[in-house]
Amino acid sequence: MQNSEPGLGIVIVSYNSSDVLLDCLESLVALGDPALTIVVVDNASTDQTVDALRDWASGTTSYSVPADCPFALTPVQKPIPLAEVTAEAPGDDSANLVLLHAGVNGGYAGGVNLGLDYLQRRPDIRNFWILNPDSMVPPQSLPVLKARLEEGPAFGLMGGRINYLEDSDTVQIDGGTVNFKTGVTSNINLGKPAATSPYPNARDLDFIMGASIIASREFVETVGPMPEDYFLYYEEVDWAMRRGSLTLDYCPGFLIYHRAGTSIGSPTLARFASPFSLYFMHRNRMRFLRRFRPLGLITGYAYSLAKIGQILLRGAWPEAMAVFRAVHALPPPKSVRARLSPDAARIAFGRSR
Numbered sequence: 441m442q443n444s445e446p447g448l449g450i451v452i453v454s455y456n457s458s459d460v461l462l463d464c465l466e467s468l469v470a471l472g473d474p475a476l477t478i479v480v481v482d483n484a485s486t487d488q489t490v491d492a493l494r495d496w497a498s499g500t501t502s503y504s505v506p507a508d509c510p511f512a513l514t515p516v517q518k519p520i521p522l523a524e525v526t527a528e529a530p531g532d533d534s535a536n537l538v539l540l541h542a543g544v545n546g547g548y549a550g551g552v553n554l555g556l557d558y559l560q561r562r563p564d565i566r567n568f569w570i571l572n573p574d575s576m577v578p579p580q581s582l583p584v585l586k587a588r589l590e591e592g593p594a595f596g597l598m599g600g601r602i603n604y605l606e607d608s609d610t611v612q613i614d615g616g617t618v619n620f621k622t623g624v625t626s627n628i629n630l631g632k633p634a635a636t637s638p639y640p641n642a643r644d645l646d647f648i649m650g651a652s653i654i655a656s657r658e659f660v661e662t663v664g665p666m667p668e669d670y671f672l673y674y675e676e677v678d679w680a681m682r683r684g685s686l687t688l689d690y691c692p693g694f695l696i697y698h699r700a701g702t703s704i705g706s707p708t709l710a711r712f713a714s715p716f717s718l719y720f721m722h723r724n725r726m727r728f729l730r731r732f733r734p735l736g737l738i739t740g741y742a743y744s745l746a747k748i749g750q751i752l753l754r755g756a757w758p759e760a761m762a763v764f765r766a767v768h769a770l771p772p773p774k775s776v777r778a779r780l781s782p783d784a785a786r787i788a789f790g791r792s793r
Contacts, residue, residue: 445475447565448586451555452573455483455545458492460574460699465496466503467576469516469537477565479538480573481555483545484781493539497522510608510697511578527554533562545784547671548650556660568660572651574699576605584693585654596659596686597679599648600694601634609634612698615645615690618677620733622743623725625677642690647680652696659686671788672717674724681732712754715762719776720788722747723766741767 450468454461461480468478482490495501499518523535526543542554552570559565567589571577585600602612611634613627627649629637648654653676663686667678680688713721722744729736744767751760762773771777777785 449559449565453551456487457573458489481551549666549668549675553665570653595689598654598689605697623729650676672720719762
């Protein structure tokens with residue numbers, strides 16, 4: 441990449457994301473910034489994600505802005521050069537849009553780490569932006585972010601505001617906190633009006649939500665890769681806990697819109713979590729406590745029992761069973777395992793406890 445401006449590398453991990461990925465990419469390339477390098481790490485999607493990306497980049501299929509896009513977006517002219525690589529054959533470092541074939545669904549962190557490994561080969565890239573495929577970036581966010589990166593203090597991880605895409609005036613998260621007695625994480629300003637909700641103080645944050653994280657090169661090189669044994673959920677919480685003297689930062693005005701849990705059934709304000717989501721969330725909550733706050737395992741377990749009872753009162757038996765099996769370190773329900781390929785299941789459920 442021939443550009444005197446410091447580069448910003450973007451890692452997008454996709455898995456069966458054909459219904460949302462192009463919206464994310466279109467919002468990014470519409471920014472028209474040559475200092476951006478976008479790496480889509482495809483975790484062996486079984487839908488049309490890869491073909492859709494190729495057809496979009498080549499201009500074979502036309503792109504239509506979704507009706508619920510919360511900002512003005514004009515589709516960019518195609519074709520867009522797309523380089524396809526693997527971890528074993530990363531190619532050169534000149535492409536600004538890269539499709540990295542993971543070959544297997546190694547989970548969220550597994551995909552993130554492949555993308556980070558690829559981007560770290562480019563010395564001009566100082567910061568790495570980990571972004572969910574079911575998000576869209578408004579044009580005013582990038583100048584705010586770049587100004588912060590150039591003028592702000594040194595940091596380890598940085599976040600900004602994430603609003604729900606479907607309800608674009610409502611905050612999903614302004615950074616996260618952890619209750620170390622139970623391991624439960626909380627979203628700052630969850631469900632509050634964006635227009636009247638003050639930005640948080642970075643000192644109050646325990647982690648940055650994985651849907652949109654800026655990681656400095658110093659952080660990645662010092663702390664190392666994102667932990668992969670969670671597979672889904674809590675990876676970014678664990679990563680933030682390892683930061684040592686490196687700080688968490690918050691960038692006011694840096695905003696993305698997020699569709700929230702489109703592929704795995706994460707909970708929203710209007711939707712209960714799926715058994716798939718619940719199993720990983722509660723298994724990993726206990727794993728996190730065991731690793732960082734073992735004294736919290738007792739109260740964390742009591743919380744789990746209360747949560748199971750709460751779910752049963754709703755008549756949600758599969759969901760309650762998913763939580764029960766998760767907190768007792770039992771194999772997942774068949775419906776949860778069935779959503780993953782045999783290779784992915786070995787990665788997700790075969791890690792050491």
